[in-house]
Amino acid sequence: MQKLAAQIKDAAKKLLEDKKVDLVVGFAEGSLPLRGTPLFARTPEEAEKLTWSRGCENNLANYLRKREGKVAVVAKGCDARSIVALVKENQINRDNLYIIGVPCTGMIDRKKVEKLLEGREVLAIEDIGDAVVLKGKDFSETVALADLMHNSCLDCRYGNPVLYDELVGELLPEKGEDDFAEIKAFEAKTTAERRAYLAQEFSKCIRCYACRNACPVCYCTECFVDCTTPEWIGKSAADVQDNILFQAVRVFHSAGRCADCGACERACPMGINLRLLTRKLVKDVKELFNAEAGVNLDDKAALASFTADDPEPFLVKE
Amino acid sequence: MIVSKKDLPNFLDKLISEYQVFAPVRKDTFTVFKQICSGKDAVLAAGNTKLPVKELFFPQSEKLYSYSVTEAGAKLEATLDDQQKIVFGVRPCDAKSLVLLDHVFNNDKYQDPYYLTRRENTILVGIGCNSPASTCFCTSVNGGPFDTNGLDILLVDTGDAYVVEVVSDKGKALAEKAGFAAASDADQAAAAKAKEDAVVTCQVNLDGLKAKLDVNFYDPIWDKIHEKCLGCGACTYLCPTCHCFDIVDDAVDCNGCRVRNWDSCAFPLFTLHGSGHNPRTSNKERYRNRIMHKFKYFVDNNNEIACVGCGRCIKNCPVNMDIRVVLEDVRGSEARLDS
Numbered sequence: 001m002q003k004l005a006a007q008i009k010d011a012a013k014k015l016l017e018d019k020k021v022d023l024v025v026g027f028a029e030g031s032l033p034l035r036g037t038p039l040f041a042r043t044p045e046e047a048e049k050l051t052w053s054r055g056c057e058n059n060l061a062n063y064l065r066k067r068e069g070k071v072a073v074v075a076k077g078c079d080a081r082s083i084v085a086l087v088k089e090n091q092i093n094r095d096n097l098y099i100i101g102v103p104c105t106g107m108i109d110r111k112k113v114e115k116l117l118e119g120r121e122v123l124a125i126e127d128i129g130d131a132v133v134l135k136g137k138d139f140s141e142t143v144a145l146a147d148l149m150h151n152s153c154l155d156c157r158y159g160n161p162v163l164y165d166e167l168v169g170e171l172l173p174e175k176g177e178d179d180f181a182e183i184k185a186f187e188a189k190t191t192a193e194r195r196a197y198l199a200q201e202f203s204k205c206i207r208c209y210a211c212r213n214a215c216p217v218c219y220c221t222e223c224f225v226d227c228t229t230p231e232w233i234g235k236s237a238a239d240v241q242d243n244i245l246f247q248a249v250r251v252f253h254s255a256g257r258c259a260d261c262g263a264c265e266r267a268c269p270m271g272i273n274l275r276l277l278t279r280k281l282v283k284d285v286k287e288l289f290n291a292e293a294g295v296n297l298d299d300k301a302a303l304a305s306f307t308a309d310d311p312e313p314f315l316v317k318e
Numbered sequence: 319m320i321v322s323k324k325d326l327p328n329f330l331d332k333l334i335s336e337y338q339v340f341a342p343v344r345k346d347t348f349t350v351f352k353q354i355c356s357g358k359d360a361v362l363a364a365g366n367t368k369l370p371v372k373e374l375f376f377p378q379s380e381k382l383y384s385y386s387v388t389e390a391g392a393k394l395e396a397t398l399d400d401q402q403k404i405v406f407g408v409r410p411c412d413a414k415s416l417v418l419l420d421h422v423f424n425n426d427k428y429q430d431p432y433y434l435t436r437r438e439n440t441i442l443v444g445i446g447c448n449s450p451a452s453t454c455f456c457t458s459v460n461g462g463p464f465d466t467n468g469l470d471i472l473l474v475d476t477g478d479a480y481v482v483e484v485v486s487d488k489g490k491a492l493a494e495k496a497g498f499a500a501a502s503d504a505d506q507a508a509a510a511k512a513k514e515d516a517v518v519t520c521q522v523n524l525d526g527l528k529a530k531l532d533v534n535f536y537d538p539i540w541d542k543i544h545e546k547c548l549g550c551g552a553c554t555y556l557c558p559t560c561h562c563f564d565i566v567d568d569a570v571d572c573n574g575c576r577v578r579n580w581d582s583c584a585f586p587l588f589t590l591h592g593s594g595h596n597p598r599t600s601n602k603e604r605y606r607n608r609i610m611h612k613f614k615y616f617v618d619n620n621n622e623i624a625c626v627g628c629g630r631c632i633k634n635c636p637v638n639m640d641i642r643v644v645l646e647d648v649r650g651s652e653a654r655l656d657s
Contacts, residue, residue, distance in 0.1 A: 030638035032453075037638035038546040058637055062548070115347045119364045121451050137449070204345070206369070206378065208582070210550035210636050226587050235566055235579050236379035267636035269552045270368070271346050 001127055004102060005052040007168040008074055011100050012047040015072050021098055025063050026074035027056040034108060034125035034132075038063065050074070054127055057107040057150065059263040061216040065091040073097065076104035078152070078261035080161035081294030082216040085257050088294075088301060091219065101164025103172045106145070106153030108132065111271050113148055117141075152262025152275060162295055180283045186276060198244055204270040205243040207235075211274055212250060214267035217257045224249060247277055255281040256302030259294040319482040319498035320505050321473075326480070329496060330357030333404055337441075340374055341406040342367045351405065362407045362445055362475075366628055370558030371412040372419060374405055375436045376580075378555070382432065382565070384575040398431060403440040404492075411456045411626040413444050413468035415558030421620040422561050432578075441488050444469040445480070450518045453629030455642065458522040461626055464513045476508035483509075522627070522642050524613075527649050531614040535606070539651040543644055544605035546637045551582035553631035553639070559612070559624045562588070583607045609644065 012024040023042050028049040030037035036056035040063075041047040052074075060073050061082035075083060080101060086092045113122055113134060126133040132148060134141045146154065157175045161167070186194065209225070212218045224232045225246050233249075234242040251258075260282050265274040285291050291302035321329055333339050334355065341360035342349035348368035349361050383396035416437070423433035447454070447463035456462055466472050470489030473480035481501050484490045501509075534540075554560045564581040567574050581588055584604050590596045598604050616624035625641070632640050 031632065031640040031643055032638060035638050037640075040542070040545045063546070111347055121365075121449075123452055206551075206555045208551035208555045209585075210548065210552045213548040213550040214636050222586075226585070228587070231566075234568060235564070236568070236577055237579075238377075238379040267548070267550065267552070269556060269634040269636075271348070 001053055004169050005050070008052050008100060008102065009047060009050045011166055011168060012041060012050050012072065012074070013044040015098060016041065016044045016047055020070065021072040022069040023067075024050070024072045024074070024100075025060050026050045026100075027052065027058075027060075029053075030055065032110075033122050034127065035110075052102065054106070054108045054132070054145075055125075057109075057266055059214070059216050059261045061086055061092075062214065062263070064097065065216075065219055067092075067096070070096050070098065072100060074100050074102060075161050075164065076102050077156060077158040077161055078104075078259055078263075080163050081158055081259035082261055083294070084163055084297055085217060085259060085294035085301075087297060089217075089257070094297075099161065099164040099166070101161035101167045103161070103167070103169050104153075104156075104159045105172065106149040106156070106159070108145075108148050109150040109266075112150075116143065116148070150262055150266060152260060152265065155260065155279075158259075158295070163297065180279065183276070183279050183283050186280070199240050201272050201276075202240050202243040202247065204272050205237060205240075205247075206270060207237040207243065207246070208269065210267040210269060211247070211264035211272075214263040215250075215254065216259075216261070216263065217254050218250065220253075247274065251277045251281055254278065256285045256289070256291060256304075257293050258282055319484070319493055320479050320501040321482060321496075321498050322479040324478075326362075327357030327360075330354070330360055330406065332496075333357075333406075336402070338401045338403045339406060340403060360406060362473075365447075365449075365451060366409055366412070366630065368630075368634075369556060370415060370628070370630065371405060371408050372415060372558050372561070374403075375416065375433050375440070376419065376423070376561060376563075378580045380432060380578045382576045382578055385573070387572040398435045400435050400439055403436070404443060405440055406443045408442050408444045408469065409447060409628070410444055410463060410465040410467070410469070410472075411454070411461055411628040412558050413442055414456075414461050414465065414626045415468075415628075416442070417468040418559050418616075418620070418622055418624055418626070419561055421616075421622070441470045441492055442468065443471045443473065443489075443492075445473045445475065446513065446516070448475050448512050448516050450516060451629055452520060453632045454518055455520045455522045455627035455629065457518045457627070458520075458524060459623050459625050459627045463516045463518060474509040474512055476505060476512055479505065481505050481509035520642070522645060523649065524623070524645065525649070527613055527645060528617055530649060530651070531610060534648070534651065535610075537651060539648060540602050540606045543609075543647060544602045547584070547601055547605050547639050548637055549584045549586075549601045549604065550636065551580075551584050552634050552636060553608070553641075554582035554584060555580060556630040556634050558626055558628055558630070583611065609641075609648065613645070 015021045024047055026039050027036035028039035029051050034055040036053055038058055039049055059079050059082055061079050087094045120136050122134050122136055124135040130145050131142050155178055157178055159172045233245055258278050262275055285302050289302040339354055340351050341354050343352045343359050344361050349364045350367050350369050354360055383394050386393050423430035450463050466485040470486045472483040482498050484493050562581045563578050565578050568577050589598050612624040
């Protein structure tokens with residue numbers, strides 16, 4: 001990780017020194033244990049603060065839409081997929097973007113750390129390869145990395161950036177196909193069970209819209225929830241149905257565009273299982289259209305194209 | 319006075335028969351204030367609740383009144399929540415937030431009946447913080463882990479028991495009714511020791527901040543500070559002192575109700591005028607407002623900082639936008655104080 005951090009720093013400084021870009025978007029060390037925080041470096045001096053760790057969980061593609069000037073970005077696998085999706089939607093001008101690709105083996109989920117520690121406060125997290133050491137006032141616990149990684153990282157098949165101008169570190173071995181096991185298990189439940197589960201999850205929603213704002217492909221100038229004339233949806237967070245409606249519409253709108261980066265779930269302060277919905281759509285899009293968002297620049301967006309050999313089992317039943 | 323931890327559920331059960339009792343209860347990985355039906359459900363040792371105590375007095379969505387219009391005329395129906403309540407396990411920072419909110423909902427110009435009725439009918443039983451978190455900075459904003467400001471009773475955890483400190487007349491009446499045992503000298507000493515051992519390690523230097531904010535509205539620092547902010551409302555909604563709201567009508571045909579919802583200055587809709595003009599056009603102006611409101615406007619209006627140092631915004635921001643760092647950046651910026 002430290003080696004990667006140094007390489008990222010060098011690459012960014014060189015780009016800024018050579019005036020190839022005006023801005024590098026990456027991560028600096030944050031204020032909490034093992035927490036990376038987005039950094040906007042415009043000078044080689046500012047680029048000194050760049051780092052890389054298992055806390056660089058934010059999807060930086062979110063900061064690249066409609067940027068002026070030449071921009072470089074530090075992109076892990078999911079960031080790169082979102083960038084590809086946004087390039088195709090004309091939100092990012094590929095010619096003005098320089099991608100420093102970083103193969104990613106997964107980020108740590110602070111909510112899992114919290115759950116594991118049951119109220120004890122973590123004061124430092126040390127990354128020791130395939131495990132991490134959680135340190136607090138009177139404790140030190142070594143936990144396997146797999147137990148603390150974001151679910152989206154455990155499911156991820158694209159740790160290697162799909163698009164880059166410069167690669168930092170070594171490419172990772174390819175992983176097998178995603179089996180969507182938890183989605184299949186949810187689909188197997190009865191309608192009443194599914195409804196009950198969603199109602200329970202969305203009773204936690206406080207309508208802070210962190211999920212929407214953290215999502216790289218949620219960029220409508222006016223979101224339907226903010227619209228007042230007409231008012232498509234109730235503004236009160238007390239209504240669980242409205243909370244579900246908000247998320248359902250958001251998820252449908254990102255169908256075929258969502259790279260399953262998990263930014264929504266990571267951003268949610270209330271710990272709502274948002275990827276249950278986003279992944280259901282990712283799975284559907286894969287099954288119905290044999291498409292995945294943001295895996296290359298050539299594929300057309302699943303819902304913006306038509307081919308005669310679409311499987312379309314929902315349309316033509318024989 | 320003293321109450322043993324073993325006896326506490328029984329004490330709460332007795333209160334439940336007479337009052338609506340709210341206490342932190344576990345929900346997934348965090349705790350939230352909920353009305354409890356059994357004293358056993360109260361979780362007092364888990365630090366701050368995810369959502370602040372303000373929601374019990376100023377709910378996220380509150381029906382102000384319902385209305386209907388018929389041929390006979392218009393009918394309005396308002397209900398005030400005047401239930402007798404006890405909120406148990408309030409942390410001193412949250413208690414202080416209510417003292418700050420009192421300025422907003424009870425002042426010379428306006429007294430909010432919804433908020434005030436709840437405040438008047440609620441007894442606040444606080445619990446001091448033996449182990450302040452690394453993100454707590456209450457002592458930097460005129461608070462402290464055992465501060466009694468806003469509380470009626472403060473409990474001090476001494477291991478097997480809570481030493482009961484009566485703060486107000488309301489608290490005195492409740493303590494007398496409860497018939498707590500007297501605390502021994504050893505108990506008092508244990509309470510004093512707990513207070514002494516509770517160290518708030520995080521200090522935020524606010525020297526000169528207000529003077530800077532008085533003059534730096536147009537400072538270029540604001541162009542940089544907001545950059546990573548996503549513009550969501552997580553910090554606002556989890557903040558014990560943020561109190562901006564929006565009023566909407568939820569109506570079908572001629573029947574409806576007027577609802578007050580929490581709002582956030584981070585949202586594009588926040589100051590959008592009916593004309594379509596918005597004086598806060600971008601994230602920059604919105605984030606600046608968040609800082610200005612807490613550390614300048616509220617100080618100008620009420621002579622208090624609208625931050626209690628609870629650390630919720632720090633822990634929950636999706637991009638680690640840390641208010642301590644922001645304040646340090648503002649303070650350290652080279653704003654021209656004479657401009």
